[in-house]
Amino acid sequence: MAKQEERQSSVFLKSLFCGAAGGFIWGIVSSIAYFFSFSEVSHASFILRTFFSGSWTEGWMGELISLCILTILAIIPALIYYLLFKQMHGIMPGILYGIGLWVIIFYFLNPLFYFVPPLNEMTMDTIVTTACQFVLYGVFVGYTISYEHHDRRIVPKSSQNEA
Structure with missing residues (x-):
């Protein structure tokens, strides 16, 4: 039973790390993409x-600080994926999850972000x-x-022989 709990916490911690790595x-x-004017x-x-307002938010310092904050905030969607969708197989759930996140942020939460133009603009x-x-x-987080x-749910054959 302890091995099962250890595997569960290991997957949970890896999920948090995966979210931070994906955000980074x-x-x-x-x-x-922003620098090369793709976005x-x-x-x-x-x-x-x-x-915040100020010229420092527009330079490399602002990008670096926001990248650090984004790395931390990206743990939240990974945690949500872990709690709700970890049992889904394949790449498609990750694609749909990414599209869902995009719709939530750019459509529903857009009015909160002053410097982000509305979707129709x-x-x-x-x-x-x-x-x-x-x-x-x-896809990165979901997969x-x-x-x-x-992988953790499948008990290795060597562990079965020992038990």
Whole structure:
């Protein structure tokens, strides 16, 4: 029984780490996309410029601070995925989860973010770029968490022989 609890907590901790790693990786991709004008929205637009004003929020310092905050905040969607969808197989749940996150943030929560234009005013480049980033985050988190969950549920044959 203790081994089962250890496996469960191990998957939980890996899920938290996976969320942070996904936020960091896709946050960097978001900064690069913003820098090369693929998107008019940066994670600094969401995190810093909504709550703080100043020229420092627009430079590399703002991007770096918001990347750190995003890395921490990205644990929340990974935790939600772990709690609700860890038993789902394949890549499709991650794709749908990423699309769902994008819709929630860019459609429903958009009025909270002052520096993010409304969906109907965004360029198609921004919509496609950000949607792809969210889908990739969803696949990264979803596939990793479900793989770990299913991998830990299968008891290795050597453990069965010992018991």
